[in-house]
Structures are given as C-alpha cells and as structure tokens.
Amino acid sequence: MTLIEVAKVIGDDLTQIDTRLQTPGLSDADWQTLFALRKHLDDIQRDLIQESINEADQKYQALTTQLQQASNQLATVITNLSKVSDIIATVAQVAAKADEILNLAG
C-alpha cells in the first residue's frame, strides 16, 4: 500500500465519522470525543501526504494491513447507533495505527 493509499483509507474513515457526527443522537460528551479523534485523524492524513516512505519495509506493510483491518472494523461498527463506545474505541484504534505509520515515515 502506498502512502497516498493510506491517506485514502483514512479519508474514507473520516467520511464515515463525519456522517456519524452529523446524525442526531450523540450525547455532547460522545460528540466531543469523536470530533477530537476526527481532528487527530485529519492531522495525521495531512502529515502523511507530506511524507515519503520505503513501501517495501516489512514493518510498514504490517502496519498498513492492521490499519486496513481496523478500518474494516469501523465500517462494521459505525452503523450501530446504540454502541457509541464501540465506535469511539475503533476510531481510536484506527488513529493509533495511523500514528504508528506516521512515526515510521517521519
């Protein structure tokens, strides 16, 4: 996976998070937590676009696979409006993997 493809995966996650943030029903506290995670992911995406990386690096490849898995998980949980804590936990997982990729690139 290229860095621009990683940025695209994060972009797709952000679109899903934004749809959730625009849907009524979240408590103020949950909305703020999810929005803060959104801002963090957005910052990571911006920084990743500026970076260069050795795409053949095994650690990088393993991390991108884990990021993709966390994103797939997000696509599953985000539609369940009654389990906001699961959504927040999965977004945090996506952000953690994206952070690791950024640290590897930076």
Add this chain to the structure above:
Amino acid sequence: MTPRRKQSCAIFLLGIVLLSILPIACGPEDYQKSIQQFQDASNVVINATEAFLNNMNTIEQNKQLDQTVFEKKPLDLPALNKVEIISPDEIRLRTGALNALAQYTSNLAQLAQGNAGSAVTASTSQLSTSLQTLAQDAKKLPGPQSSFLNNPKFSGILSSAASAVGAVAQLIVEHKARREIEKSIIDNDAAVTALIQQISDDAEGAYLRQKNQLSEYGVQLSRDYDLEIRRDPDPVLLLILAKNIKTYRAKESQIPAADPSPAIAKMKDAHQALVSYVKSNKSPKNLSELIATVQDLANAASPLGQAIQNLISASL
C-alpha cells in the same frame, strides 16, 4: 446443424476475423488522430487540475468566512485573502511540468512516426530547458510543515525527469540515428513516468484534503444548527445556516467527479503505451493499445472539466 446454430457459428467466426484484423485496421490516420486527441485531452486535464488546485484555497477561505460571520466576529478580508493551503507557485510548477510532459509525449509520438523535423527538434530542446527551469524553481518551494504537499520529493523527481528529457533532446539536436534516440527514450522513461505519477499523487492528496475540508465544514454547519435549535432559535440565523448547508451539499455532490488524479494516471498510461509502441518496433498490436489508452484518457478528461466547473459554480 440447425439454422440458429449456423447463425451462432457465423457470428463467432466473424468475431475472430474482426479481432485478427483490428490491429492492422489502425493506420497512420488513426495514429495522427490519436496524437491530436492526446493533446486535446491533456490540455483539458491540465486546465482542470489547475482550477481544482486553485479551488482548494477558495474552499478554505469560504469556510473561514462563514465561521467568522456565524461567530459575529469582525471581517478582515485582506487577512482572509492570505489564507492559502496551496501556493500559486506550487500549482504553477505542477501544471507546468504536466504541460511539458504532455508536449514531450506528443513530440515522441511525432518522432516515432519518423517526423523528426526542425519544429519537433526545437520544441523538445525548449521543453528540456523549461523542465530544468521548473526543477530549479521547485527547489525553492517550501519544505515540510509549510505545505501539505511533499515539495522536496516533487523537486527531486522533477530534476530527474528534466535530466531524462534533456538526454533525449540532446540526441535529437545532434541528429543521432533514430535507433539511438529511441533507445534513449526507453532508457530514460522511468524518470518521466515517475514525475507524472508524482503529479497524480499530489493531485490525489489535494483531492483527499479538499474532500475532508468540505466534510469537516458539513460537520461544523450541522453542529451550529444543532446548538442553535437547542436555545431560543433565531429564525434568520437558521435560514442562513440552511442556505449554507444547501451550498455545502451541492459542493459535496460535485467533488467525487472533480478528482483530477485518475485522468492524470490515464495520461501516464497513454505515455507508457507510446513508449511500449516504440519499444515493440511499432507493432500493430501496440498501436491498437496506444489508441485505446488515448481514448480512455479522452473519456476521462471530458467529464472532468465539466465537474470542476460545477464544483466551482457551487462555491459561488
């Protein structure tokens, strides 16, 4: 054999005959038509990319303007004009490089037909100089943290491509044998292809950021509306918010079709198909593939220009 079965066999045989003569059916006129089509489609893609990149700043400035008005803060239009996500130089260098590469591909196409006239020689030589100048200018672009784009990477790839085109131009100017020029084109092509790919990646990055800015703006508008209706809502403010939400929705619906990166990737495919054609000693099969990739590029370019115009109109 039943009449129906005979008819099926006839259609099958006709299909095989058509497939076998298709490569031969592409003659010099098809080739010239493809070169023109490549130039026309490339111009559309380059202009669309420029408009799309410029629109990044407009979206960000409009987002900040709306927020200032909503928060009832004083308006500072000169300060707003300085809000820049992508600088005019960053746009100029990328579209300038893309323009030079499109012209280079067209010149290669003329050379492949044995048309190495003085116009092609002068143009290729001029392109080499232009790319060298662009590469020098690219070194002055802001580094990390000052731009969302990877300018050092772009600058390095642009320098390599400028050297590659320079090497080919030198052989043309020296009137070297066609075989030698063609070998140089093939040997140096990785650097040229890498530059088109980098510009495509930069456009994709710009698209992703533009999409996210818009999406975040939608979240902000939705939140503003939600907070307003919780207190004693001001109907005028609600109407203004509703108007902004409508504009946001119009822009959001236009943005996926306005992404220029797939069309730039198709420019790269057409360029590679041309080099493969040269490499194959101009086989009819490769000529058919070249014509098909140019048609793909034209198909991608045509709706792109309109989509970007729609996106910009939606911002007004």
